[in-house]
Amino acid sequence: MLSLVVLISGGGSNLRALLEASEDAEFPARVVAVGADRDADGFGHAEAFGIPTFAAALSSYPDRESWGDAILEQIRQWQPDLVILSGFMKLLPPRVIAALSPNLINTxxxxxxxxxxxxxxxxxxxxxxxxxxxxxxxxxxxxxxxxxxxxxxxxxxxxxxxxxxxxxxxxxxxxxxxxxxxxxxxxxxxxxxxxxx
The missing domain is CATH 3.40.50.170 (Formyl transferase, N-terminal domain)
Known part of the structure; x- marks a missing residue:
């Protein structure tokens, strides 16, 4: 079973599609956590399916690198097989990409x-x-x-x-x-x- 962390910035329609797909017992993946760079509307989908959420606003950190480290730390707590950027509108710092690549995909x-x-x-x-x-x-x-x-x-x-x-x-x-x-x-x-x- 593939475990997924999904990062969003907005409404999370792609996230919703994954959550609905994973309701099928035959679907070989499960969303284990949803993260965002703000309090995103898409968190509502996660909550409806009982999926934990986390947010890290860039403005709360002194620079992009420390923000990236905070996001990475949150992701690593869930030990996902795959991280999906789904309407995530911030560029991740290079060391975050290096830590997750190639199991980091984007729509x-x-x-x-x-x-x-x-x-x-x-x-x-x-x-x-x-x-x-x-x-x-x-x-x-x-x-x-x-x-x-x-x-x-x-x-x-x-x-x-x-x-x-x-x-x-x-x-x-x-x-x-x-x-x-x-x-x-x-x-x-x-x-x-x-x-x-």
């Missing part, structure tokens, strides 16, 4: 390497392209630059706004994330191999 609302960064949906619309997508990657020290684990295209429709496009990407992201966790648990995806080909 992103674009077809990487297209449109990395915090505004992937907005950037895709601004570029005038007719399709974008969703990706799951191994986190490295770049911005959405790590090895790609899984991705799928999502068409951009005439009249799409940032909001309507993002709402169509989210279910694809959720499906990809649940399938990726399943594939890692079953050994179909080898993160070590992907990180060091």
């Amino acid at each position: 992103h609302p674009a077809y990487l390497p297209e449109f990395p960064g915090a505004h992937g949906v907005r950037d895709a619309l601004a570029a005038g392209v007719d399709q974008t997508g969703a990706s799951i990657i191994i986190v490295d020290n770049g911005v959405d630059a790590g090895p790609i684990i899984a991705q799928r295209r999502v068409p951009i429709l005439p009249g799409d706004t940032e909001s309507t496009l993002h709402e169509r990407i989210k279910p694809v992201e959720r499906e990809l994330l649940v399938q990726t966790v399943l594939d890692i648990a079953n050994g179909t995806i080898d993160l070590e191999e992907l990180a060091h080909p």
Whole structure:
């Protein structure tokens, strides 16, 4: 059974999908804790499923490194097999990434390497392209630059706004994330191999 710590910053819709998937006794992964860089709305999902939560606000620490150390300390208490950044909007310091890699993955609302960064949906619309997508990657020290684990295209429709496009990407992201966790648990995806080909 794969144990997961999920880090969020907002509503936690991907987290909800994982929690619902893990209700199936056959699903080979369980969320053991949910963390955030603020008091996130998504904590409500964790509480509904009886999952412990923790928060560490960057503003509460003298610098990014000590904040990262605090997050890492919280994560390590749960000894997870996999840490998932799911809408987590802060960049983790390099030593946190080094400590968790390659068992540290991230969801992103674009077809990487297209449109990395915090505004992937907005950037895709601004570029005038007719399709974008969703990706799951191994986190490295770049911005959405790590090895790609899984991705799928999502068409951009005439009249799409940032909001309507993002709402169509989210279910694809959720499906990809649940399938990726399943594939890692079953050994179909080898993160070590992907990180060091």
